[in-house]
Amino acid sequence: MKHFEYFSAHSAEEAVALLQKYSPDALPIAGGTELLVRMKQNLIHPKVLVDITHVPEFQGIALTEEGLRIGSLVTHAEVAASPLVRQFAPAVAAASGSVGAVQTRNLGTLGGNLVSCVPSIDSAPALLVLEAQAVVFGVNGRRQFPLTELFVGPRCSSLTPAELLEAVIIPRHNLGKPTCFSKFGRRKALTIALVNAAACVETNPERTHFSQVRLALGAVAPTPIRAYTAEAYLAGRPIAQEVLLEAGRLAAEDAKPIDDFRASAEYRRHLIGVLTRRVIEGALAGMPKV
Amino acid sequence: MAFTIKVKVNGEWKTADVEPEMTLLELLREQWGLTGTKLGCDEGDCGACTVLFDGKPVNSCLVLAVRADGHEVVTVEGLGTAERPHPLQSAFEQHGAVQCGFCAPGMLISAKALLDANPEPTEQEIREALAGNLCRCTGYTKIVEAVKSAGRAMKSSVK
CATH class of the missing domain: 3.10.20.30 (Beta-grasp domain)
Known part of the structure; x- marks a missing residue:
C-alpha cells in the first residue's frame, strides 16, 4: 500500500472535523475489509485515513423509542449474533450472517457495507423491506432520511465527503414483522451475490391473502431497489403459487440487471423470480401458526 | 509518521x-x-x-x-510447540490434515476459535467456521475430521 497519514478519531465531531480538514484526500476507515483491498489493488490512494472505530456514538445495538437502532460500527458478526436483531429483524441478522466468511464478518461493519453502495451488498435488501432510516452525522449535525436515499449509484452514496453514517433505525412499527433474506451466489461463503432479495410479508388473519408485501432486491440494478410493481400486485391477492410466479415476473421487470462476468442479465432475471418466491415463502413459513 | x-x-x-x-x-x-x-x-x-x-x-x-x-x-x-502440541495440532497430524501445509496455520486458528466457543461442533458448524480458509490441496475432508476429533479430545481431557 502507498503511504498515508493516519488519525484515530474518538468522537463523531472529531471524525468529521478531520475528514473536512483533509478533504478531498481523506477517507474514513472502519473494518477495512473493502477499503484496504481497494487500496492494495491501487484503485484508490487516500492521503489520509481517519479511523472511526473508536467513535462511541456509532457503536451498539439498542431498542429506542423510534425502533431498533444499529450503530454503523457494529460488525456483521455482531449483527448476526444479536438477540435483539434476531428477534425483531431476523432477515437483517441472516443477511449479515451471509456476508463473506467468519474472518471478514468479525472485521466488516454494517455501516461500511451500506456506504460502499456496491449494488450487491447483502445488508441492504432486508433493511429496505423494514423501511429503515439512515442517521448521518456531519459538521452541521445530524440528519435522518429513508435508507433508500443513501444509495445513489454503484459505489456512490448521498453522503458528502465529511459526513458519516452513524446508525440505521428500523422503525418500531415494523419490528417483529415476518421477514426473510435469501442470496444466490457461486458458493455459500465469500461470494458476491448474483442476486439477493428480502421480503416483509403481512397477510389477513386467516392467512389466505397477502395484505401488504415489501420486496427488495440487490445486484440487479445500479443500487439495491424495492420492487414496487410486484409489491402493488401482491397486495390483496391470494397466497398461491401462480401469484408468486407472477410477482417474480413483475419483480424482474422492476429490476435492470446487466450482463457481466458473474452472470447474464437473463440469468439474473430468472434468479429474481426464484428468490422472490423463496423470500415470500420463507417469511410466510416464519409466521406463527394460524 | x-x-x-x-x-x-x-x-x-x-x-x-x-x-x-x-x-x-x-x-x-x-x-x-x-x-x-x-x-x-x-x-x-x-x-x-x-x-x-x-x-x-x-x-x-x-x-x-x-x-x-x-x-x-x-x-x-x-497454539503449541513440537514438544507440546495443541490437541488441534495433534489431530491434524494424526488425520493427515496437512498436505502442503500453507493453509494449516489459518485452518488451525479458525478451528481454535470455533472450539473455544463451541467444544462440540457439528460437521456443518465446522464447515461454516472454516469457510473462509481455502486449501488448494483440497484436503478439506481430513481437516474437518481432525477438528471433530480435536473437539472430542479436548472435551475428554477437561473431564
Whole structure:
C-alpha cells in the first residue's frame, strides 16, 4: 500500500472535523475489509485515513423509542449474533450472517457495507423491506432520511465527503414483522451475490391473502431497489403459487440487471423470480401458526 | 509518521514502531519473525493469514498494525510447540490434515476459535467456521475430521 497519514478519531465531531480538514484526500476507515483491498489493488490512494472505530456514538445495538437502532460500527458478526436483531429483524441478522466468511464478518461493519453502495451488498435488501432510516452525522449535525436515499449509484452514496453514517433505525412499527433474506451466489461463503432479495410479508388473519408485501432486491440494478410493481400486485391477492410466479415476473421487470462476468442479465432475471418466491415463502413459513 | 504500538502477542506484550500502511500480517512476519502466519491472497479471500484478534479470527492482511495497539493477538506459534502440541495440532497430524501445509496455520486458528466457543461442533458448524480458509490441496475432508476429533479430545481431557 502507498503511504498515508493516519488519525484515530474518538468522537463523531472529531471524525468529521478531520475528514473536512483533509478533504478531498481523506477517507474514513472502519473494518477495512473493502477499503484496504481497494487500496492494495491501487484503485484508490487516500492521503489520509481517519479511523472511526473508536467513535462511541456509532457503536451498539439498542431498542429506542423510534425502533431498533444499529450503530454503523457494529460488525456483521455482531449483527448476526444479536438477540435483539434476531428477534425483531431476523432477515437483517441472516443477511449479515451471509456476508463473506467468519474472518471478514468479525472485521466488516454494517455501516461500511451500506456506504460502499456496491449494488450487491447483502445488508441492504432486508433493511429496505423494514423501511429503515439512515442517521448521518456531519459538521452541521445530524440528519435522518429513508435508507433508500443513501444509495445513489454503484459505489456512490448521498453522503458528502465529511459526513458519516452513524446508525440505521428500523422503525418500531415494523419490528417483529415476518421477514426473510435469501442470496444466490457461486458458493455459500465469500461470494458476491448474483442476486439477493428480502421480503416483509403481512397477510389477513386467516392467512389466505397477502395484505401488504415489501420486496427488495440487490445486484440487479445500479443500487439495491424495492420492487414496487410486484409489491402493488401482491397486495390483496391470494397466497398461491401462480401469484408468486407472477410477482417474480413483475419483480424482474422492476429490476435492470446487466450482463457481466458473474452472470447474464437473463440469468439474473430468472434468479429474481426464484428468490422472490423463496423470500415470500420463507417469511410466510416464519409466521406463527394460524 | 511512525506510531509506537504495544500488542499482546501469544501472551507476551511487545512494542513496535510501525508506519500507518503496515498491516498486522507484515508486522507479525517481518518485524517479529512470526512466519507461521502466511501471506496468501492479501485481500481477505484465502484465510492463510488468519489470527485471533481479541479472541476472534480475522484476516491479518486486512488489519492495519496501528489498530492492534493495546489488543491481544494469537498466532499459530501461540497454539503449541513440537514438544507440546495443541490437541488441534495433534489431530491434524494424526488425520493427515496437512498436505502442503500453507493453509494449516489459518485452518488451525479458525478451528481454535470455533472450539473455544463451541467444544462440540457439528460437521456443518465446522464447515461454516472454516469457510473462509481455502486449501488448494483440497484436503478439506481430513481437516474437518481432525477438528471433530480435536473437539472430542479436548472435551475428554477437561473431564
